[in-house]
Every structure is written in structure tokens, then in C-alpha cells.
Amino acid sequence: xxxxxxxxxxxxxxAEGRDLWLGxxxxxxxxxxxxxxxxxxxxxxxxxxxxGAAGLRDIGYHFPDTSAEFAGIDSKILLSxxxxxLGERGWHVGNIDATVCAQAPKLNPHIPAMxxxxxxxxxxxxxxxxxxATTTERLGFVGRKEGIAAYAVALIxx
Numbered sequence: 001x002x003x004x005x006x007x008x009x010x011x012x013x014x015a016e017g018r019d020l021w022l023g024x025x026x027x028x029x030x031x032x033x034x035x036x037x038x039x040x041x042x043x044x045x046x047x048x049x050x051x052g053a054a055g056l057r058d059i060g061y062h063f064p065d066t067s068a069e070f071a072g073i074d075s076k077i078l079l080s081x082x083x084x085x086l087g088e089r090g091w092h093v094g095n096i097d098a099t100v101c102a103q104a105p106k107l108n109p110h111i112p113a114m115x116x117x118x119x120x121x122x123x124x125x126x127x128x129x130x131x132x133a134t135t136t137e138r139l140g141f142v143g144r145k146e147g148i149a150a151y152a153v154a155l156i157x158x
Contacts, residue, residue: 002158003094006053010044013147022100022107022148023114023131024076024121029105033148036065040075041150042100042114042131046122047075047082049154050093054086079121086156094155095128101142101149107133 018032021040033039047059056062062085063070063078070078083093096118100107111131119126136142142149 004053004055004091004156004158006049006051006154006156008045008048008050008052008059008152008154009150010041010048010059011141011147011149012039012041012044013141014145020105021075022110024079024117025110025113027105027107027110037063037070037073037078038075041148042098042152043075043079043118045150045152046096046098046118046154047079049096049152050082050086050156053154053156054089054091056085076117076121079118083122090158091156092158093122093124093128094157095124095130096122096152096154097130097132098150098152099132099134101134101136101151103135103138103143103145 012033012035014031015034020027020029020032021038023042114131115126115129119129141147
């Protein structure tokens with residue numbers, strides 16, 4: 001069996017008048033994230049980790065923010081396309097380990113729903129999707145509640 005790992009990172013700033021989507025679920029909050037798609041920073045980091053592991057560049061290459069096709073798109077669709085692309089090359093997802101950096105809102109109550117949603121899209125067991133939430137102790141743009149960042153590591157197997 002051949003295995004590879006990839007790392008992903010994404011960041012989006014908060015914006016009024018948008019829903020907050022993280023890990024494929026809508027989270028109640030005063031602000032959403034600004035982006036061409038639904039701006040699901042966690043899914044975007046996971047996409048980049050998977051694409052990186054397979055040597056397939058990055059999310060912006062495959063789903064450019066200059067394309068009307070992806071305007072407002074549900075990021076779960078992007079993730080499912082990444083999984084399909086890996087599958088066409090003989091790869092499947094082994095596991096995901098991700099960290100979401102957000103001063104607000106509190107994410108821990110939402111993690112089980114995120115894990116279930118992501119596991120379904122990734123076609124893996126919920127136990128193979130680990131999500132951690134942290135703050136930045138009020139430091140930087142995350143600490144000032146200007147946005148959210150996410151990191152992800154993916155293992156793929158062939």
C-alpha cells in the first residue's frame with residue numbers, strides 16, 4: 001500500500017449578512033465568512049490537504065474564484081469533487097486531522113456534526129475525521145474576531 005500526506009491552510013474574514021458555514025454545517029453567529037463560495041474555511045483547508053497529498057496543486061487552481069460556476073457554491077460539492085478526482089487516480093482518504101482557529105463563536109458543541117457531515121462526503125468513518133477548535137488568545141486577526149483560519153492534514157492511500 002502506498003500512502004501520502006498533505007497539509008492545507010485557509011483563512012477568510014468575517015462579513016455581515018452571510019451565513020457561517022464550517023465543516024459543512026451552518027453555525028449560528030452574527031457574521032459569516034466572506035468568499036466567492038460559501039467560504040467554508042475548514043472544507044477549503046481539507047481540500048488543499050487532499051489535493052496536496054495527491055500532488056494536484058490547490059483549491060484555487062481547480063475551483064478559481066474568477067469562475068461564475070463556483071459563485072456561492074456549497075463547499076461540500078467542492079470537497080466531493082476533490083474526493084472523486086482522487087478516486088479516479090486510485091486514491092482514497094485515510095484520515096483527516098484539522099484545527100479551526102476562531103475567537104468566536106465557540107465551536108466545540110458543533111464538532112460532532114461537522115465530523116459526521118465531513119465523513120459522509122469523504123466516504124470514511126467519523127472516527128477518521130478529527131477536528132480541533134482553538135482560539136488565538138486574542139492575538140492577531142483571529143483574536144480580534146476579524147476572521148477564521150483553518151489547518152488540515154490529510155492521509156491518502158492507494
